[in-house]
Amino acid sequence: MTTTMDRSRLWDVSSRVIVYAAIGAALYGVLGFLINVPIPGSNNVSVRPAFALVPFFGWAFGPIAGLFTGLVGNALLDQLSGYGGLTAWNWSIANGLVGLLAGLFVATPMATVLGNKIIGAAVIGVLATIIGLLFVFTDIVVFGNSFQAALTGSYGFVVVPDVIAAAILVPILAAAWEPLKASLGR
């Protein structure tokens, strides 16, 4: 197993990157719209399995694909639910940052943890989620929320379920992708 992604290819915008990015965004929109797991006792908070696709696409196909998957996928999800793709534009950027960071972390020693690339994918997924979603604190400026509301009502509400989704699903997706990647000659 290679430990890190080739740094010189991180920012390539080839047809492959564009198509995988579009697939990631469409999957995020479709799965996010149809499958979510409400957390009992919470205010309209759900664990969205589809969120794990954002760090996964960043990890597997690079920062551009990750950025696009999160940014466009979240806007698409908001469009599908009728909220309007630009209404919570800062949340779409936050999602995009998660994918971007996951793609960037692959080029660091973090890519392999305990000699295992799959554990590395899980760590990258969780870290990218925790850091990337910090951007939702812009709710303070965009929506006029207080810091406390942004911390507990925005960041806290979204980061816990999304970290759970990333921690469980990113390594599973990565484990499924690794042999497939080899068979596709990639």
Place this chain on the structure above:
Amino acid sequence: MVVTPRYLGRGSWLARRDPRVPILVGVMAALGVIQVWDARIVAVLLALAIAYYGTARIPWGSVRRQWAFALTFVSLLVVLNTILTTGEISGLDPTTFHTLFTLPLIGTKVSSESLSYAATQMLRFVTFIAVGFPLAYAIAPADLGVALARLGIPGKFAFGVDLTWRFMPSLAADLQETVDAQRVRGYDWDRGGGPIARLRRSVPLVVPLTMNAIVGAEDTIDAMDLRGFGTAKRTWFRHLAFDRADRLVLLATFVLFVTITVLGFSGNAKLFVFPFLLPS
């Protein structure tokens, strides 16, 4: 399973506009409204946003649930914000507030100022949504890619957005097929259990759907490579041109945006406390 963007405003005045118009209006509205905390100005913006929404002629019955969801969600946010701030408002001195009552148990002081702030926040949210809905329902999905490209977004990114829209119906169909195939094997999504158990139960759907989509994408990549994708500046079949009405809408929105910005920077758009909330 229908998971395609619904073009509900088809044929309306707004849908006949150049697709760049609702995008630019949405961007200017998003950047303009966040500068205003005076409920009187926000109310004017909301009235304009509702008039703008009306031009999209989106059938009420088709979006009733979306409005209910959006209003419930923002109401929760506003209430939560008011409670969590314990009645304080950023940039204002809480000692000057007119406390009306204190919430039992949590001790949040509810004042004329915090109620006015909450009401203004709600009005701002509804303005966002009124401008956001036409973006979702009054732009032909096929026009989005070319509109973004003509707005200066890099061509490859714009093409990616176009491609995303085109992938959605087939991926939704694939998801339905995957659900059916897993059900034949005894899969039951609604079997109950906690969030973690249900999350784990999403694996038989998410993993095969994702891997099939990635493998299936190879054909699209080959087709694009064979046609020389990315080797030259991309052109689009759909030609876009602003007409007189488009220019007028954009000019009016821009003037409004500049006015709001001037009001905001000159300190004339600060929080307005409703007089009827002030203790006599």
